[in-house]
Amino acid sequence: MRKEHKSRRAAKRDRCPLRGTGRRSALTPIIAAVIAAMAFSFPSCRGTNSEKMESINFGTVPVTVAALVYIAQDKGFFTANRLNVNIKDYATGTATTEALLKGDMDVSWVAEFPFVGRALEKEQLSIIAVVGRFNEQNLFGRKDRGIKAVADLKGKRIGLPRNTIAEFYLGRFLELHGMNIQDVSLVNVPPPQALEAINKGDSIDGVIAWEPYSSQIRGRLGDRAVALPVQNNQPGYGAIVVRNDWITGHGEVLHRFLKSLAQAEDYTSRSPAAAKAIVRKRLNYDDAFTETIWSENQIFLSLDQSLIAAMEDEARWMIHNGLTKEREVPDFVNYIYADGIQAVKPEAVTFIR
Numbered sequence: 001m002r003k004e005h006k007s008r009r010a011a012k013r014d015r016c017p018l019r020g021t022g023r024r025s026a027l028t029p030i031i032a033a034v035i036a037a038m039a040f041s042f043p044s045c046r047g048t049n050s051e052k053m054e055s056i057n058f059g060t061v062p063v064t065v066a067a068l069v070y071i072a073q074d075k076g077f078f079t080a081n082r083l084n085v086n087i088k089d090y091a092t093g094t095a096t097t098e099a100l101l102k103g104d105m106d107v108s109w110v111a112e113f114p115f116v117g118r119a120l121e122k123e124q125l126s127i128i129a130v131v132g133r134f135n136e137q138n139l140f141g142r143k144d145r146g147i148k149a150v151a152d153l154k155g156k157r158i159g160l161p162r163n164t165i166a167e168f169y170l171g172r173f174l175e176l177h178g179m180n181i182q183d184v185s186l187v188n189v190p191p192p193q194a195l196e197a198i199n200k201g202d203s204i205d206g207v208i209a210w211e212p213y214s215s216q217i218r219g220r221l222g223d224r225a226v227a228l229p230v231q232n233n234q235p236g237y238g239a240i241v242v243r244n245d246w247i248t249g250h251g252e253v254l255h256r257f258l259k260s261l262a263q264a265e266d267y268t269s270r271s272p273a274a275a276k277a278i279v280r281k282r283l284n285y286d287d288a289f290t291e292t293i294w295s296e297n298q299i300f301l302s303l304d305q306s307l308i309a310a311m312e313d314e315a316r317w318m319i320h321n322g323l324t325k326e327r328e329v330p331d332f333v334n335y336i337y338a339d340g341i342q343a344v345k346p347e348a349v350t351f352i353r
Contacts, residue, residue: 054253055084059096059105062089062283063210064297065132065238066109070282071275072264081256091190092161097241100125106246107257112237112307113165116314119335120324124244126337129258129301129348133235134210136296137169139228140198140217141206148226150177159189159197159204165236166208168314171321173230181321195220211293212285235298237307247337258301258344265301265345275299303341304350308332 060066069087072078078085090096093110097118100108109131118125139158141147147156153174160166171181187204189197194209195216208230209217217225240261247254268275280290315329338349 053082053084054256055086056107056253056257057086057088057105058107058109059088059090059099060109061091061093061096063134063238064136064279064283064293065134065236065299067268067275067279067297067299068131068261068264068301069109071267071278072260074278074282075264075267077260077263077267078257081260083253083256083260085257091192092164094161094163097125100241100243106242106250108241110239110241111165112239112311113168113314114163115239115241115335116311116332117163117318117324119311119330119332120315120318120326125241126244126247126335127239127241127303127307128247128254128337129240129261129341130237130303130307131240131261131299131301132238133298134238134296135231135233135235136214136293137166137208137210137229137231137236138214139170139173139206139208139230140214140221140225141228142198142201142221142225144224145201145205147206150174150228153206153228154179154183155185156205157185157187157203159187159194159207161190162186162188165314166210166230168317169230169232169234169236170208171317172234173228173232176232198225211296212283212289215289234310235306237310239307242337244337251340254340255343258340261301262344265299268299301341301345301348302350303336303338303348305352308336308351 058069060069069085073085073087088105090099092114094114096105096108097110097114099105101118101123115125115127141153141156145156146152150173158170160170167181167186170184174180174183189204189207191209191213194207194213197204198207198217199220207217218227242254276290276294279285280287285293311332312329318324319327319329333351333353336351338351338353342349
């Protein structure tokens with residue numbers, strides 16, 4: 001169990017035990033001179049750039065699997081590590097990645113599928129950590145449009161946010177049932193518009209949604225809609241992504257950011273009820289819904305082989321369906337920067353290098 005953070009003054013005192021305590025009358029000039037010389041021999045005892053407050057612009061999708069970021073902010077772990085993290089919400093991971101590439105964000109949360117698309121475009125991005133896994137996406141089909149089972153999806157108009165992991169899950173779900181993505185018509189529907197689009201039904205027959213939008217659809221349509229689990233227990237990965245050029249010159253800042261997330265993970269492990277309360281308040285969930293959604297997400301730091309395998313699978317699917325001009329699956333090891341998390345939580349790094 002980790003100890004609570006000390007104040008900056010107390011921490012500095014611990015790092016520099018030989019520094020004077022203010023009772024100068026108790027020190028002879030010779031002793032004072034010796035202590036001063038010794039203090040200057042320790043770089044951590046002098047003011048450095050590493051001790052100033054740094055700002056990070058962080059883009060995310062407001063989802064449970066981003067919980068460690070919310071907890072680190074709420075519990076003051078970012079502040080204790082001299083970080084001012086400005087969190088901005090986006091509708092999709094595709095949007096957070098675009099903001100990252102444009103320089104609007106320094107660090108972004110994104111599911112692995114949009115990241116795979118960027119890797120196929122040879123964008124200079126790296127995953128520095130995974131903060132959790134999720135399994136909460138469903139396809140809601142209107143029964144009055146003839147959708148009662150998977151086979152009924154053929155020829156139907158399905159709404160989803162294009163170029164997101166929802167597109168992959170739908171494609172793979174159809175393939176497992178003898179169809180493919182070309183057997184349906186895709187309509188771009190941003191997640192916040194999922195309820196309105198499926199309720200009106202004038203442009204779509206079904207929609208893929210995740211929480212909290214799934215619960216909104218269930219509440220409004222009730223038994224007028226069928227829910228199909230398109231994710232098929234194949235987890236999605238909530239990845240923390242940065243530009244490669246940002247890593248250069250921000251190694252210490254990146255270390256502090258990941259340290260804050262590790263502290264949030266430890267807090268979540270020690271105080272799960274309090275951690276849930278933070279996420280519930282941040283995402284405006286009620287108690288019952290928080291318990292449900294918590295069971296559909298795994299909140300922990302990792303960089304493991306299953307992430308690599310998932311991205312390779314998704315890259316092959318993109319290539320097979322003509323969603324990229326590339327014909328070869330990238331070596332995704334080259335798109336992971338593990339040094340940061342290795343220094344903070346070495347046991348989290350288990351992928352083959």
